[in-house]
Amino acid sequence: MVNTEKSLELRHFRCVLAVAHSLHFARAAAELGISPPALTKQVQETESLLGTRLFQRSKRNVVLTPAGELFAIEAARALEQLAQAQDVARRAGRGELGRLEIGYVASAAYSGVLQAQFACFRAAYPGIHISAREYAMESLPELLDQSRLDLAFVRPPLHYPDGIASVVLLRDRFVLAVPADCALAQVEVVGPAALAQQALIVPEQELGTLEVSRRGGFAAQVVSRPGSLVAVLTEVSLGVGCAIVPHSVMASVQLPGVCFRELAGPPISSEIAAAFRRHEQAPAARAFIAQLRPAALA
Template identity: 55%
Template sequence: MEIRHFRYFIAVAEELHFARAAERLGIAPSTLTVQIQEIERTLQARLLQRSKRSVRLTSAGELFLEQARASLLQFEQALGVGRRAGRGELGRIMIGYVGSAALAGVLQQHMRLFRSDWPMVQLQASEQSMGRLPELVAEGQVDVGFVRLPMTLPTGLSSHILQRNRFCVALPASHRLAGAQAVDARQLAGDDFVVPEQDLGTREVGRRGGFAPRITAIPGNLLAVLTEVSLWMGVAIVPDVVVPSVVLPDVVYKPLAGAAITSDLAAIFRRNEGAPAVKNLIRQLVSAAPDALAGA
């Protein structure tokens, strides 16, 4: 039995007249009669009591009508869900991010914008280690990642820069340079360094200062890094998005002297993404122009 049989039977049951039901369905009365007979043979039950003057439902027909209506409604709802999912109006997107994407507001900005356009799509976001995120996206465990470039991406992934930030230096409040207007890289030659997941800023400070940074800890996310600084474990070169966002006891932030050392916040995603909802988010991300240098 097919879904069309439910429609045929419901029309006859509501019209209680084969000719009117056939006209409503756009088929010939003889075809409708054959279809109803097929239903009754399949069910091995008489659903309609017919006479020359009238058509009425049997008790089996009344019960079957109730279930046929419910089945047809469920079928139509399933079609609607499938069509909406095919347009990307429904679905679930797994988002992974590094902490600085949230501190910069980039993550919140794009999730808020996407929700306003696609309110029925479920967004799930979780902080991940930056070194693991590309692999998670490539494996399909995460759909879109918010990371800091540069990084090596697996084959099949693309990136789009969303915001460009400067690096600054986080110092213990009692540090000898805590009162300086700006810190020259050479002034940090004798310091211990606490290094975030992206060590680009630390390496560049060492290059400019002509020294190899003495690394004492690589604790992971930015909050952990800055906590180490507050405990006087060393200095840290961090994106300046932390300056207004992370206030910790005994930590001060200072700009680095000279040309800006920059870091790019970017979205990474699968180049040949097939899920409609994820494709809608990717389209939103790649249409966004990168923000200018924070603090510039």
């Protein structure tokens, strides 16, 4: 009858496997660092718990029974699985395994910042799976604060909840995108005042548009806020108006019917930053944050 009051423990598995490997109780006991009587007791207890004999024993030899052979195979697998589970837990605790959910704005990809950080992290932590998705910029801080994302690549300035911090990874500048058939397309450098009468398409980050209108001394005639930079440039290509966009977009995206021109005066700074929770606890996210800090610009 099977003993239902107790369950097999790791010591039972290890003792049976030691005997199964050497087929000699004294050698197995020496390998385990216990006395032969103690080993015999452990094996007998295992057999009692299982309700079957695992070894046929005589004065001259020890032989596995058919049940013992099968048990030894499965016991070895169980111990291997346990070792693997322990290794996985330790590696996850060190930030070597896990999963990261990262949000980004498209300009982080156009600038190459996103790709550079991902490549660096994957080289250092190949066991961590990274899932990345583009989001509307204004939603990213809240998604971070709600722990729905682990990190976010954004374009400041942006309002962050109290628990969110960020580091600047790239400084860019704004340029002007105009329809190819617009008169401004014939000018190499455009002054802010020249945009006073132009219809303006505003991207998610409106800092450039606001600064150009301030410098030009006019109220921007905003005709559209389509969201993503590709949508903004598409409207420019359709002749809807002009747009103030990051230089990284000019270097990465070419659409028919769109010309890019420099803006006169001091460059209007445009930044790419990585945002994260100030008191992050997840090892994988902490590892990514640790990577970001040395790359941060003063």
